Amino acid sequence: MKKADDQLLVIFGASGDLTGRKLLPSLFELHVRGLLPNRFCILGASRTNYSDEEYRTFERQHIIDEQKGKEYSEEQLDQFLDFVYYLSFDSNNTDEYYKLRERIELLQSKYQLPDKIIYYLATPPMMYEVIPRCLLESGLNASQSTDGWRRIIVEKPFGTSFESARALSEHLRHIFHEEEIYRIDHYLGKETVQNILVLRFSNGIFEPLWNRNYIESIEISATETLGVENRGKYYDSAGAMRDMIQNHLMQLMSFVAMESPAIFEPEPIRDEIVKVFRSLRPFKPKEIDTQIVRAQYKGYREEKNVAPDSTTETYVAMKFFIDNWRWSGVPFYFVTGKEMPEKKSEIVIHFKSTPHKLFVGQCSGGSCNKLTIRIQPDESISLKFGLKMPGAGFEVKQVGMDFRYDSLSKTYLPDAYERLLLDAMLGDSTLYARSDALETSWKFIDPILHHWKEEGEKNLFYYQPGENGPFQKIMLGMVEKPCSCKSK
Numbered sequence: 001m002k003k004a005d006d007q008l009l010v011i012f013g014a015s016g017d018l019t020g021r022k023l024l025p026s027l028f029e030l031h032v033r034g035l036l037p038n039r040f041c042i043l044g045a046s047r048t049n050y051s052d053e054e055y056r057t058f059e060r061q062h063i064i065d066e067q068k069g070k071e072y073s074e075e076q077l078d079q080f081l082d083f084v085y086y087l088s089f090d091s092n093n094t095d096e097y098y099k100l101r102e103r104i105e106l107l108q109s110k111y112q113l114p115d116k117i118i119y120y121l122a123t124p125p126m127m128y129e130v131i132p133r134c135l136l137e138s139g140l141n142a143s144q145s146t147d148g149w150r151r152i153i154v155e156k157p158f159g160t161s162f163e164s165a166r167a168l169s170e171h172l173r174h175i176f177h178e179e180e181i182y183r184i185d186h187y188l189g190k191e192t193v194q195n196i197l198v199l200r201f202s203n204g205i206f207e208p209l210w211n212r213n214y215i216e217s218i219e220i221s222a223t224e225t226l227g228v229e230n231r232g233k234y235y236d237s238a239g240a241m242r243d244m245i246q247n248h249l250m251q252l253m254s255f256v257a258m259e260s261p262a263i264f265e266p267e268p269i270r271d272e273i274v275k276v277f278r279s280l281r282p283f284k285p286k287e288i289d290t291q292i293v294r295a296q297y298k299g300y301r302e303e304k305n306v307a308p309d310s311t312t313e314t315y316v317a318m319k320f321f322i323d324n325w326r327w328s329g330v331p332f333y334f335v336t337g338k339e340m341p342e343k344k345s346e347i348v349i350h351f352k353s354t355p356h357k358l359f360v361g362q363c364s365g366g367s368c369n370k371l372t373i374r375i376q377p378d379e380s381i382s383l384k385f386g387l388k389m390p391g392a393g394f395e396v397k398q399v400g401m402d403f404r405y406d407s408l409s410k411t412y413l414p415d416a417y418e419r420l421l422l423d424a425m426l427g428d429s430t431l432y433a434r435s436d437a438l439e440t441s442w443k444f445i446d447p448i449l450h451h452w453k454e455e456g457e458k459n460l461f462y463y464q465p466g467e468n469g470p471f472q473k474i475m476l477g478m479v480e481k482p483c484s485c486k487s488k
């Protein structure tokens with residue numbers, strides 16, 4: 001596999017949850033698998049006071065916790081932590097960036113690194129404006145060397161509305177070139193998500209069926225058993241629509257719905273994604289109440305840092321349409337929720353039934369055929385079809401042909417962050433979101449959020465943690481009108 005150029009990675013928000021649970025464990029796994037650049041080091045930066053050694057000890061435990069069940073040696077962990085450094089500084093204050101510059105120069109000289117730096121913004125979103133501005137003001141946003149470069153990875157949420165996403169993009173483009181900006185959506189780093197493209201565009205059998213003529217509906221869901229945990233402050237201002245649908249589920253939908261790019265390169269793929277988003281049928285205010293269900297789990301308002309009268313949704317189920325040649329009239333569904341009975345993310349393609357039912361009880365009255373792309377927990381693809389039960393008569397049973405992704409080879413399935421970090425180091429932005437795609441997706445979502453804000457508690461439903469409640473029915477009945485499940 002191609003190795004990335006020698007480089008330095010600076011992580012802002014180095015003392016935080018994302019860095020400890022995802023970034024450093026993923027970087028360690030890349031180290032174990034020999035995929036990091038030959039000369040490389042990591043500089044973590046945040047305000048908390050740590051020496052390099054204290055920071056290494058702090059993160060060592062996170063890595064051990066996250067690497068449970070994976071093979072590695074203590075020696076590999078020591079080697080890795082040896083090239084992890086920490087700078088305690090206030091990233092809000094331009095005057096302190098001289099400390100960052102000094103540390104970067106020291107490390108570049110120690111490791112004989114070219115002037116190639118990736119900045120990772122793993123901080124609260126309000127810092128996405130501040131840190132790039134301070135980098136500009138202190139001259140750290142661009143390389144002075146002819147073969148040097150800068151890249152910046154920006155975590156989600158990328159804005160909270162169309163206007164704020166656009167303003168953030170403009171701000172970043174003023175400081176970095178567009179091709180240097182990597183907007184991360186970790187769902188795109190998941191192996192099965194990438195497999196949607198390969199499944200669709202490397203198999204001749206699916207393309208003729210992948211349209212309104214053969215597909216009845218498409219369901220895209222991501223449910224979680226956890227609640228908001230320790231992220232109440234962020235989540236209460238975001239809600240399920242901003243936290244999951246505007247980014248992860250919309251990206252999944254674009255992979256399912258897009259046309260084939262002429263070539264498999266970042267820009268043609270991203271062009272096709274934007275075309276899908278532009279074809280989304282906007283909701284009229286009346287449709288928001290009948291085609292979208294929002295709900296909150298009981299007990300959410302007692303979570304830490306959540307407003308006691310919060311109307312933030314922790315669950316959304318919605319029906320929508322893509323008005324283009326391929327998908328005209330085909331309903332798409334999104335479902336996402338916290339405190340659900342199962343942690344599961346999947347895409348289900350429901351194919352149309354045969355024009356005439358020849359067999360009694362044929363697949364309980366519906367179509368026998370559906371294709372399920374399971375993203376997690378067990379990455380798999382399964383196709384259901386009807387077959388005759390052995391013996392007398394013609395009783396039809398729906399059977400499945402299942403493919404478990406981990407049976408493909410003994411090759412280790414990388415975590416999404418491993419794949420995406422490596423891609424950014426290699427300069428490959430295919431699996432990163434482009435600004436126009438994000439902005440177009442916000443344009444679709446904004447009116448819904450606006451309507452909910454006006455409605456307050458009206459049409460907000462409640463559910464018991466751990467229960468699907470009436471929502472399964474809502475999905476099956478396909479959200480024609482709000483259910484009568486409102487209660488506290």
Ligand SMILES: NC(=O)C1=CN([C@@H]2O[C@H](COP(=O)(O)OP(=O)(O)OC[C@H]3O[C@@H](n4cnc5c(N)ncnc54)[C@H](OP(=O)(O)O)[C@@H]3O)[C@@H](O)[C@H]2O)C=CC1
Binds near residue numbers: 016046125
């Ligand atoms: N955690 C997760 O699983 C995911 C997180 N994200 C996104 O990643 C980002 C980080 O999330 P997470 O790690 O959970 O958050 P945390 O609150 O755990 O960490 C935030 C980090 O930023 C620093 N920080 C906090 N406030 C400020 C401030 N005012 N000025 C400068 N630095 C500050 C903190 O360090 P210090 O106080 O020492 O400066 C800390 O290192 C967020 O934007 C989040 O939306 C996205 C997907 C998943």
Ligand SMILES: O=C1O[C@H](COP(=O)(O)O)[C@@H](O)[C@H](O)[C@H]1O
Binds near residue numbers: 156222224244345
């Ligand atoms: O981005 C986010 O994703 C997680 C779910 O990610 P997954 O990979 O575990 O499916 C979600 O819990 C979190 O609220 C959201 O910010």
